[in-house]
Structure formats: structure tokens, C-alpha cells
Amino acid sequence: MRRFDQELSELHHQLIEMGTLAESMVTTAVKALEDLTQDVEEALQTSEDMLDEMQNIIDKEVVRILTVYSPVATDLRYVLTVSHVTSSLERIGDQATNVIGLLQLMMARSTTKPEPRIIQMGQAVTEMLHGSIGAYINRDIKEAEKYRNRDEYVDSLNDQIMREVLSEEVALEALKGEPNIAGPLAQILIARALERIGDQACNICDQVPSLLGDNH
Amino acid sequence: MFTSRLFWKPFVYFSVLIAIVGLIGGLTTSQWQKEQLTDQLQQRLRNTAISLEETVRKTILSDDFQRLHGVIKDISTKTTTRITVVALDGTVYADTHEDPQVMENHANREELLTAISNGEGHSLRHSNTLNIGMLYYAVRIKHQEQVLGCVRCALSTIEINNKVADIQSRIAKLVIVVVVIGLLLTGLVVYRMTRPVVRLIEEARELTMLQLGKTIKHGFEDEISELGRLLNELGSALADRMAQLEQNHHELLTVLEGMDEGVIAVDEQERIRFANEAVCEMFDLDLERDQGRPIWEVIRNQLVETIINQAKKTSEHFRGEMELLGPPTRYLALNASAIPTEDKDESGVIIVVHDITEIRRLENMRRDFVANVSHELKTPLASIQAYAETLLDGALEDQDNNLTFVGRIVEQSERLNLLIQDLLSIARVESSTQANEYTIVNVAEVLEKCIKYHQPRAEKKSTVLIVDHPSEVMVYAETEGIRQILDNLVDNAIKYTPEGGEISVKIAIESKQVLIRVQDSGIGISENHLQRIFERFYRVDKARSRELGGTGLGLSIVKHLVNAFGGTIDVTSHPESGTAFIILLPQADPMQSASVVSP
Secondary structure, eight states: OOHHHHHHHHHHHHHHHHHHHHHHHHHHHHHHHHHOOSTTHHHHHHHHHHHHHHHHHHHHHHHHHHHHHOOOHHHHHHHHHHHHHHHHHHHHHHHHHHHHHHHHHHHHHOOOOOOHHHHHHHHHHHHHHHHHHHHHHHTOHHHHHHHHHHHHHHHHHHHHHHHHHTOHHHHHHHHHTOGGGHHHHHHHHHHHHHHHHHHHHHHHHHHHHHHHOTTO | OTTOHHHHHHHHHHHHHHHHHHHHHHHHHHHHHHHHHHHHHHHHHHHHHHHHHHHHHHHHHHTOHHHHHHHHHHHHHHHTOEEEEEETTSOEEEESSSOTTTOOOOTTOHHHHHHHHHSEEEEEEEOTTTOSEEEEEEEEEEETTEEEEEEEEEEEHHHHHHHHHHHHHHHHHHHHHHHHHHHHHHHHHHHHHHHHHHHHHHHHHHHHTTOTTOOOOOOSSSHHHHHHHHHHHHHHHHHHHHHHHHHHHHHHHHHHHHOSSEEEEEOTTOBEEEEOHHHHHHHTOOHHHHTTSBHHHHSOOHHHHHHHHHHHHHOSOEEEEEEEOOSSOEEEEEEEEEOOOSSSSOOOEEEEEEEOHHHHHHHHHHHHHHHHHHHHHHHHHHHHHHHHHHHHTTGGGOTTTHHHHHHHHHHHHHHHHHHHHHHHHHHHHHHOOOGGGOEEEEHHHHHHHHHHHHHHHHHHTTOEEEEEOOSOOEEEEOHHHHHHHHHHHHHHHHHHSOTTOEEEEEEEEETTEEEEEEEEOSOOOOHHHHTTTTSTTOOSSHHHHHHTTOOSOHHHHHHHHHHHTTOEEEEEEETTTEEEEEEEEEBOOGGGGGGOOOO
């Protein structure tokens, strides 16, 4: 193997490792929503730091490969998409940490439990992220299209949650200054964080056509 | 054949050799022929000159040059020879081809000088007189020790050259013919020698491409044919080994594919070398697509990555457990170990994956069971203790309540007893089937007794009991077991059917199978509970069940007993229309009661 190919393969490996980490963070967060586990925040924070570190390393590597080897065609397209994907993954990690933070707040401030639709959302987003990373790695434009379309479902769930949780009573309670709205607010914010994870998964899907070039 | 270096090399060497030999031979022969010819002509010229010696002497002595000229002219015409007579001082007396008057002095001519001093002389040189190349031969003419002059005969070299050219062309033709024949023969010989070798090479090449079935044909018995035979032997030995390897490989593959455990092998660069069906199913792999791809690209899991790296680094076994998100969620235990290789630095890894979801579930069940048993035993015990303490604390004297308290204690101890009996019967059924106590049981008879026992309770709830069965339904089982099955089911049906409901118990025989169907019109069981109602202490509605006096073990006992009797139990339920338990037991043939084997 040429040195360039070797370094490209190493980059690919690092990117997938980062993807796997981000995926596991989302899985952990969604599982915590389901089981109401308490002790994952610290682990997630460590993963988040690792994710940031990985993003740094990969982005530096991308610049180095671009300057040292000036890759062309497929290789160039690939290297250019890598930075996009790392930034998406990093944001996904942020949102997963957010979800856990919000869940802790919700459990501390109220007796509300995440409603079933949030868990549905979480599962949909987990699946979407896994599929998107898979589509990116396999350069499968059909799969990318498929998982990109899941975002509509996630968005509609988010809208439903927004509408229903922020019902009139809740609004009234908020107006009266009752402290009891922590639960509904946390629900809304968790839903939004999950929705953003979905958006970032879409961004990863959107890199697939760039990988294949314009004639596809 | 004609691209073979083996052919061309010796052929070219031999050809060059033949050509050189032919050339040298040709040249030497033609040179020799030329010398031979020149010698012959010289001899002829000498003979002519010597034969003229006498005549010339006489004419010189007599000064009759007119006659001399006539004589030499005559001979010259006959022999195509030029004849010149020259005086000692070089003056030309007569010449056959030129007028002697105009001819220059010949004293400096080489052949004449030699002839005057030695008697005879010859030379091959250009004639100034005739302006052509000539071969000269001169003979000294003496008269009584006095040299008179010389007679010189000459021949044009054109003639000689023509003759030499003729001979040379013949020799050249001969050489060409010999060389061509030589080349053809060489080609043939070399071809015959190299052809078997070339064929051997071609067939050995096929051997390396593993077309092992082929055998090499060989012609004459020589070293090459011996080599061919050895190659054949090698080929067939290789074919045997290959077949053996193929078979081993096939066997191994069958074993691996047949395993419930997943097996996946990766090489030193973590590319997937092999994955069996079980593992493909677990991780949703497509071997055709994913073989040769790095495992971190296909199975994106941190644990897998970690244990592969650890196994690679330390060449030890590594174990890990992971959760595979579903649905349904599965728990997998991974065992990774390095594949030992000659090269210690780099080694592949083989991972064996066990699906431990079921084990996990059973572990949970066992844990729950212990907790449940403790809880179930504690509840009546706590009541007994409370009532007894109350009595001790003075309630014994309380005439109004003391009997009620004692009654409660008895009630609770009965409940405790019931629970312990149920636990014991479960333990008994689980630990052994006790086939030796099996007899032919008439289920109809047992059912009648059971109905008689439950009738008063049903009447109290104004529940209608519909019973329908043939008079003789024989199964090979334990009477007590059958009684427990029917008792539990009928008891449950009465408990969970509201007042004015209807319960039907039907027994039928369908294709050698005894079908017992207990149908109630009760509250039904919702779908998500149906899967679990046979678990120990599983209760659909905890509060209600205990209130109705259940131990939570009834259906569990029923299921174990039915299984022990070689039957199956199934349940269907709708919240509105009630629940139906359907039991299938193998029918016993009363005629063969003695020889019936345990189910």
C-alpha cells in the first residue's frame, strides 16, 4: 500500500471510531430516557471530551493530507467531506450530553417522566444516526435517501410534543408563576435536542452525493 | 514453439557455427582452386615456351625473324597464348599481338629478369603493352653458354579470372546448399530436443494453476520423460492433498455454519475473513459485500474494537458483553482470541459471539423468583405474627374478638400451607418426571370429580358450568397431576368470571390427541401479559389475584405438569370474550397399557 492510501485508510478508521463514539453516546442518552438511569452523565461527559479531541485530531489530519498529498478525484471528495461529518458528529455528541443534562434537571425538579413519544423519537433518531453513518461509509446513496426521509417523522413527533406539552394549562400555570412547569419545559427541550441530532444525521446523509461526485 | 528461447538459443548458435564453417570452407576451397588453376596455366605456358625454345634459338641464330613470327603466330592462335620473343638487352624480336617495332624495351620485366638469371621466370601483372592483367612465363634461351634472349608466353588473366569465378560460384552454391541443409537439420534436431521440454513447461504451468487432473504425456524414455513422470506424480499428490484440504475446509465450514454461536474471523488488518451465518444474522452482515472489509467499518461497535485490539496485543482471550439494540434488544457475550501466527507482531483475531439474551432473562426470572417467594411467604407470616402478638398483648381476654383473631391465624396458616404445597409440587414436577408412578388415567373420570368439587362455588356465583366429554379418555399420566391441572384451570375460570358467567370444559379426541379446552367468559388477559402468565408468581393484576386467594403458581404448575406428560398448553384471550386454555395430551391406547413407555 502506498503511504497516502495508508494514511487515508487511517483517517477513515478514525472517522468511523468517532462515529461509533457519537452513536454510543446517543444510544446511552436514549436508553437513559427509557430507563431513567441516573449515573450516565459523567460517562457521557468523558465521551464528549473524547469526541472533541477526536474532531481536532481528524480535522488537523485532513488539512495535513490536503497539503502534503494534494489528493484528486474520489480521494479529494472523500477528504473534503470528512470535516463536515466530524463537525456533525461533534454536535450530535453535544446534543446527547444536553439530553442527559435535561433529563437530570427534569427528574430533580419534577415528577414528570419522558413521554412515550420522546422515547419513540429517541429510538427513531438512534436508528437514523446508525443508518446515516452506515450509508456514508458504504457510499450508498439509496440508504442515505432513506434515512434522510426519516427526519420528517422525527420533525412531526417534535411538533406534536411541542403542541401538546405546551398546552393551555401549562401556559396558564406558567403565567401564574407556579413552579410546576419544569417537567413540560424539559420535555420540549429534550425533544428539540433529539430533533437536532436528527438534523445532523441528515447532514451526514447529505455528504454521500458529494462523495460520489456530480454525475451520480 | 517459435517463441521458445530454449529453441532459438541453440538453433542460432548452431546456425552461426555452420555458416562460419561453410564460409571458411568455401573461401579456403576457392583459394586453393585458384592457386591450382594458376599453377596449371603456368605449367601450360611453360610447356609452350619450352616447346618453342628450340625453334626460337634457331631463328635468333639465323636472324630469321619473319619465320619466327609465323611460327609463334601459328602456335598462339592454336593455344590462345600470347608469345613474345625478347633479346637479352630487352629488345622485342617478335610478338604475336603487337608490332615489335613499336614495343618498348622489355629489359625491366620481372619474369624476364628472373628467367635470364634462373632459366625460368613467371609473374602475374599488368601488361603495359596490352593494358590488361596477364600471366607470364618466360624461358631463357641459351646457345653454348651464351644467353640469346627469352621466349615468353602469356595468358590474359581475364580467362583465368573467368575460370576462377566459375569455380567460386560453384563452390558458393555448394556451400549455400550445405549450409541450408545444415540449418534444416539443426532446426529439426533442436526442435526434437526442446519440444518435450517446452511441453513439460507448459504442462507444469497448468499444474501450478492447479489444474491437477491433467497428466503429462511423454514420448521416448529419456531424462525428460522421467521428469514428466515425476511431475505427474507431484500433480496427483498435490491433487490428493488439495481434495483433502477441500474436504477439511468443507467440514469445518459446515460445523461453523451449523453453530448457534456466531463466529467471525479477522486478519491482522482487521478485515473480515470469515463470518458464519449466525453472526451475519446478529450483526446484519452480508458476507458477499462485507468480506474483506475492515470490521470497524462494518460492525461499528466500541466493544468489538476494544476486545479485538486487546486480543491482538496480548494474544490472550478477552471477554466482553454488549447490548445490541433491537428491536428486540439482545445481549451478546463476545470472546476474542488471537489467531496464532508465525509472525508474532501481527495476528488475526477470532471472535465467538454468544447470544445470552435468554440466559439474562432466566437470570432475571430466578432473581425475581427468590424475591417473590420471600415476599409471598412473608405476607401471611406477618399477619399470623401480628394476630398472635395482639392476642398475647391482651386480646386473648377480649371475648368479642379473640376467636376472630385465631380464625385469621388459621386462615393465614392455611394460605401459607397452600403456598408451600404449590412450591413443593412445582419443585417435584421440575426435578423429576417420576415416570414410574404413571398409569393410564381416564381424564373424564377425574374431570367429573373436579366439577363435583367446584360446583358449589360456581353455583354461589351463579356461574353456569358446561361440561362435555366422551366417557373414556385415556392418557398416560399421573392421576394427581391431571387432577391438579383441571383443578387449577377450573378454579381460575371460576375466580375470574364475573357473576352470571359461563364456563365450558370440553374434552375431545382429535387424531390420537386428547384436547382439553377450558373456556370462560371472564375478564380476559391482555396481549402483553399472555406471554408471561405461565411464569412463576407472574400476576396480571397483583392486588386482585391475592385478594382472590391465588398463590401465583397455579398456571406455572399446570404448564410444568402438561409438559411432563408430553403435552402442550396454549392460551387465547380477548378482553371481552374471555380466556380459553387449550391442552393437548397424547392419547394412551388402553390395549397397550402394559407396554406404554414413558412419554
